[in-house]
Amino acid sequence: MWHPETHTFYMPFRECTVTLQDVAFQLGLPVYGWAVTGCLGEFEKFMEGGRPTWEWFQDLFNATEDTVRIYAHAYIMMLLSTRLFGDKSANQVHIRWLPFVANLDDMGRYSWGSAALACLYQCMCRVTNRNVTNLAGPLYLLQSWIF
Numbered sequence: 559m560w561h562p563e564t565h566t567f568y569m570p571f572r573e574c575t576v577t578l579q580d581v582a583f584q585l586g587l588p589v590y591g592w593a594v595t596g597c598l599g600e601f602e603k604f605m606e607g608g609r610p611t612w613e614w615f616q617d618l619f620n621a622t623e624d625t626v627r628i629y630a631h632a633y634i635m636m637l638l639s640t641r642l643f644g645d646k647s648a649n650q651v652h653i654r655w656l657p658f659v660a661n662l663d664d665m666g667r668y669s670w671g672s673a674a675l676a677c678l679y680q681c682m683c684r685v686t687n688r689n690v691t692n693l694a695g696p697l698y699l700l701q702s703w704i705f
Contacts, residue, residue: 562683576703578675584702587671594658594673631659642670642696643677674699 559568566575578589638655658668674696681695 560682560686562686565679565682576675576678576699578671580703581671581675581699585671585674585699587674588666589669589671591667591669592664594668594670627662630662634659634662634665641698642674644694644696 560566561568564573564575566573581587582589635655638658643655659665678696678699681693682700684690685693
């Protein structure tokens with residue numbers, strides 16, 4: 559049983575929880591670095607011609623270096639929104655990840671493991687409410703930790 563007060567599972571034999579070390583070993587995500595925080599304040603700079611920036615990757619057919627970079631941005635955004643920090647929509651890319659993928663060279667400097675663990679804790683706490691029927695979040699982390 560999950561206890562939101564302590565972010566632990568109460569088992570008959572002891573308390574246990576997912577730790578940052580588990581995240582580093584299970585998912586291979588960095589746990590040291592810049593915090594994954596903030597909000598998107600300058601939305602307009604991530605728009606092209608009135609469309610969200612990730613929509614233009616569907617219109618590209620030439621594999622130039624710029625094209626590869628664009629596909630990499632789109633793919634990383636998709637991974638962040640659907641796999642690591644998934645929500646119940648399961649098919650939408652959230653705009654909050656745009657500032658983090660704007661510079662691919664900085665991606666490895668963020669503490670993605672800490673953010674994934676915080677997201678898992680938040681999702682587990684949310685699902686303890688009896689009115690919540692679906693669980694979302696970094697469930698790969700929870701599944702790999704259990705086994």
